Amino acid sequence: xxxxxxxxxxxxxxxxxxxxxxxxxxxxxxxxxxxxxxxxxxxxxxxxxxxxxxxxxxxxxxxxxxxxxxxxxxxxxxxxxxxxxxxxxxxxxxxxxxxxxxxxxxxxxxxxxxxxxxxxxxxxxxxxxxxxxxxxxxxxxxxxxxxxxxxxxxxxxxxxxxxxxxxxxxxxxxxxxxxxxxxxxxxxxxxxxxxxxxxxxxxxxxxxxxxxxxxxxxxxxxxxxxxxxxxxxxxxxxxxxxxxxxxxxxxxxxxxxxxxxxxxxxxxxxxxxxxxx
Amino acid sequence: xxxxxxxxxxxxxxxxxxxxxxxxxxxxxxxxxxxxxxxxxxxxxxxxxxxxxxxxxxxxxxxxxxxxxxxxxxxxxxxxxxxxxxxxxxxxxxxxxxxxxxxxxxxxxxxxxxxxxxxxxxxxxxxxxxxxxxxxxxxxxxxxxxxxxxxxxxxxxxxxxxxxxxxxxxxxxxxxxxxxxxxxxxxxxxxxxxxxxxxxx
Numbered sequence: 497x498x499x500x501x502x503x504x505x506x507x508x509x510x511x512x513x514x515x516x517x518x519x520x521x522x523x524x525x526x527x528x529x530x531x532x533x534x535x536x537x538x539x540x541x542x543x544x545x546x547x548x549x550x551x552x553x554x555x556x557x558x559x560x561x562x563x564x565x566x567x568x569x570x571x572x573x574x575x576x577x578x579x580x581x582x583x584x585x586x587x588x589x590x591x592x593x594x595x596x597x598x599x600x601x602x603x604x605x606x607x608x609x610x611x612x613x614x615x616x617x618x619x620x621x622x623x624x625x626x627x628x629x630x631x632x633x634x635x636x637x638x639x640x641x642x643x644x645x646x647x648x649x650x651x652x653x654x655x656x657x658x659x660x661x662x663x664x665x666x667x668x669x670x671x672x673x674x675x676x677x678x679x680x681x682x683x684x685x686x687x688x689x690x691x692x693x694x695x696x697x698x699x700x701x702x703x704x705x706x707x708x709x710x711x712x713x714x715x716x717x718x719x720x721x722x723x724x725x726x727x728x729x730x731x732x733x734x735x736x737x738x739x740x741x742x743x744x745x746x747x748x749x750x751x752x753x754x755x756x757x758x759x760x761x762x763x764x765x766x767x768x769x770x771x772x773x
Numbered sequence: 774x775x776x777x778x779x780x781x782x783x784x785x786x787x788x789x790x791x792x793x794x795x796x797x798x799x800x801x802x803x804x805x806x807x808x809x810x811x812x813x814x815x816x817x818x819x820x821x822x823x824x825x826x827x828x829x830x831x832x833x834x835x836x837x838x839x840x841x842x843x844x845x846x847x848x849x850x851x852x853x854x855x856x857x858x859x860x861x862x863x864x865x866x867x868x869x870x871x872x873x874x875x876x877x878x879x880x881x882x883x884x885x886x887x888x889x890x891x892x893x894x895x896x897x898x899x900x901x902x903x904x905x906x907x908x909x910x911x912x913x914x915x916x917x918x919x920x921x922x923x924x925x926x927x928x929x930x931x932x933x934x935x936x937x938x939x940x941x942x943x944x945x946x947x948x949x950x951x952x953x954x955x956x957x958x959x960x961x962x963x964x965x966x967x968x969x970x971x972x973x974x
Contacts, residue, residue: 528897
């Protein structure tokens with residue numbers, strides 16, 4: 497047990513060191529998950545203890561940047577959970593279509609696959625030109641990849657299947673230009689997308705949004721931090737504004753759960769309730 | 774090979790706080806055998822990682838719940854762990870136990886080619902329950918869970934492995950036996966009996 501207790505102390509100190517040195521605040525991340533990332537990094541770097549890792553982090557920026565990449569879990573795909581995108585088509589786009597101008601915030605967009613997926617849906621609903629999308633992530637390097645929109649052809653195959661499962665009936669190949677090994681997503685899909693660096697832990701809301709998508713991000717936060725993020729979304733949504741979470745995330749355990757109503761509970765699509773009454 | 778049966782298992786100390794189970798190929802029959810045998814006053818939480826295809830629906834969980842006396846559910850992110858509930862890892866998510874005794878899910882990369890991974894469950898559960906954790910490895914055709922079982926042993930917890938001769942697929946139990954020197958090697962019937970006995974202590 498002492499080893500386990502010592503590691504808990506070391507993890508607390510490491511996260512504090514990262515915060516004080518680099519300003520990234522992982523102190524309220526879900527600990528079991530972050531511990532696995534840390535130990536994995538120790539292992540890959542041939543370090544025996546977390547204290548050794550802390551020393552390297554403090555004195556070597558490149559080493560910290562490598563750890564930062566490891567802390568952001570960039571497991572994503574286009575039309576991930578196809579039924580979710582089907583539900584967006586059915587239950588959300590018809591409402592958005594009524595608005596003169598649409599603002600969407602994709603928080604924690606990782607390498608951008610889901611941003612392009614949403615842009616495709618909007619284009620097919622004929623409202624992409626009318627929409628401003630803000631796609632954010634805390635990791636600048638990842639945001640750069642998202643902006644480039646280049647994905648391996650091998651993955652594009654699976655994405656095509658996902659697109660079709662999500663109810664897409666156009667030619668998916670029209671949305672990218674294929675090279676030898678990779679595909680570049682069409683520029684017009686990101687014409688109205690602003691890719692920006694934003695940290696849900698420490699940064700403020702940047703305006704009112706009609707739809708916020710934050711999928712498979714909150715599972716890495718502890719309950720307190722999850723509520724901070726949901727509070728930020730709540731603040732950024734007007735009454736009736738949509739909030740979409742990952743398929744295994746929910747508002748059930750949040751202090752703000754009463755402020756939202758279910759739109760499609762099976763797909764974790766919520767709407768902010770009227771604040772009066 | 775060490776093998777303890779029936780009477781010996783009745784002498785296992787009480788004071789355990791949780792049970793973590795890893796199961797793969799042949800798992801449906803194994804779970805259908807064990808879970809319905811647990812009494813309704815079973816007083817520990819049970820976490821299960823069962824390797825199933827990532828697009829599986831919740832039929833399995835519903836079925837196991839229907840045939841069991843204790844509640845069987847799919848684990849939800851951030852929920853508080855309570856005794857007498859069986860928490861099953863959702864397909865395509867790792868199941869982790871958080872330091873504040875809540876459930877956490879993760880989509881991080883597969884471990885030993887699989888997500889959910891038994892190792893991830895065992896390693897995070899041992900951080901919370903330490904020597905009060907029981908880890909059980911059942912039938913399976915891969916080696917997931919062996920590393921986690923070693924961590925449970927190192928923390929002073931108890932490791933039980935299904936007797937490979939009784940397992941539909943023996944690779945996983947054999948790997949765990951070779952890696953972790955389990956405390957008990959039992960048939961499904963004996964594992965059920967062992968779990969029921971925990972309750973009486």
